[in-house]
Amino acid sequence: MKFFEDIRVGETAEIGRHTFTAEDIKAFAARFDPQPFHVDEAAAARSHFGRLCASGWHTACVWMRLLIVHRRHEDDERRARGEPVAQLGPSPGFRDLQWLKPVYVGDTVAYGTEVIEARPLNSRPGWGMISMHNTGVNQHGEPVISFVSSVFVERRGEGQEP
Amino acid sequence: MPRLHWEDFAPGQVTDCGSRLITRAEIVAFAAEYDPQPMHLDEHAASATPFGGLLASGWHSCCILMRMLTDNLLVDTSFMGAPGVEEVKWLAPLRPGERVTLRATVLETRASRSRSDLGFVRFRFELFDASDKLLMILSVSPMFARRSADAPAPAEQPSRS
Numbered sequence: 001m002k003f004f005e006d007i008r009v010g011e012t013a014e015i016g017r018h019t020f021t022a023e024d025i026k027a028f029a030a031r032f033d034p035q036p037f038h039v040d041e042a043a044a045a046r047s048h049f050g051r052l053c054a055s056g057w058h059t060a061c062v063w064m065r066l067l068i069v070h071r072r073h074e075d076d077e078r079r080a081r082g083e084p085v086a087q088l089g090p091s092p093g094f095r096d097l098q099w100l101k102p103v104y105v106g107d108t109v110a111y112g113t114e115v116i117e118a119r120p121l122n123s124r125p126g127w128g129m130i131s132m133h134n135t136g137v138n139q140h141g142e143p144v145i146s147f148v149s150s151v152f153v154e155r156r157g158e159g160q161e162p
Numbered sequence: 163m164p165r166l167h168w169e170d171f172a173p174g175q176v177t178d179c180g181s182r183l184i185t186r187a188e189i190v191a192f193a194a195e196y197d198p199q200p201m202h203l204d205e206h207a208a209s210a211t212p213f214g215g216l217l218a219s220g221w222h223s224c225c226i227l228m229r230m231l232t233d234n235l236l237v238d239t240s241f242m243g244a245p246g247v248e249e250v251k252w253l254a255p256l257r258p259g260e261r262v263t264l265r266a267t268v269l270e271t272r273a274s275r276s277r278s279d280l281g282f283v284r285f286r287f288e289l290f291d292a293s294d295k296l297l298m299i300l301s302v303s304p305m306f307a308r309r310s311a312d313a314p315a316p317a318e319q320p321s322r323s
Binding site for chain 1: 195196197198199211212213219220221224225226228230232236241242243244245246247248249250251252255
């Protein structure tokens with residue numbers, strides 16, 4: 001992770017894509033969100049969705065995994081260049097999550113993120129908070145998920161020059 | 163036929179959605195798949211982070227909440243999914259071995275403007291630990307089918323947004 005001071009509002013990143021299989025959708029939903037339209041093709045066909053679709057939580061959790069993998073890759077590159085890597089702190093949460101279209105079996109969702117706010121935390125010296133607008137778009141170019149998340153990021157300490 | 167439809171929810175209703183023991187194994191399994199960060203995967207690595215020990219992914223706590231909600235409330239309703247989530251606040255870490263409880267409070271109900279066969283119920287869900295410390299708040303307005311699709315719609319209520 002970059003240090004807080006090095007993060008700019010407006011920065012964007014494409015963090016990866018994921019294709020949702022029927023097995024994947026049903027396995028996630030069976031554990032966490034066992035609604036008939038997420039676990040059973042026949043029940044899904046009778047529902048307002050028309051066919052099997054992923055739990056919205058599944059669509060969001062895949063974003064989390066892709067972001068972590070993306071950041072790990074970036075951190076590996078920083079270490080290879082001999083640069084320090086900032087720590088991530090807690091996330092206070094997220095807001096305005098919209099599941100804009102169902103994610104159906106076989107859909108491929110491309111995820112992206114944009115920094116929309118960055119502010120130092122007076123209450124926590126050494127940390128700043130960034131907010132990100134996160135999106136997922138399917139293979140037809142249709143947005144399927146959108147939300148705003150926040151996370152604490154380490155500030156550059158003494159002796160850590162850019 | 164579900165027992166509860168949109169018409170059966172009213173502001174102020176509080177539902178106890180049961181309790182659940184959160185194991186280390188499920189925290190690590192979820193994190194390995196969806197949130198592979200040291201503080202969710204390994205005690206030793208977690209102790210070196212600002213989190214001071216292993217804790218569940220915040221997304222895992224959302225998924226745990228969804229499952230408790232499904233088993234204890236939605237299973238008996240005409241639930242049709244949710245178009246989104248207004249807000250989630252992660253207030254305190256969810257640690258392995260914790261027994262959590264979930265409370266659902268109805269804040270508002272609203273008929274759909276575009277579809278006469280469904281309505282929205284705005285909930286606040288609160289996840290507590292065994293000492294009643296609030297760990298997480300989730301605010302969401304899921305859709306429920308109405309008891310009778312051709313019944314006259316009640317007066318339109320103000321939008322929540």
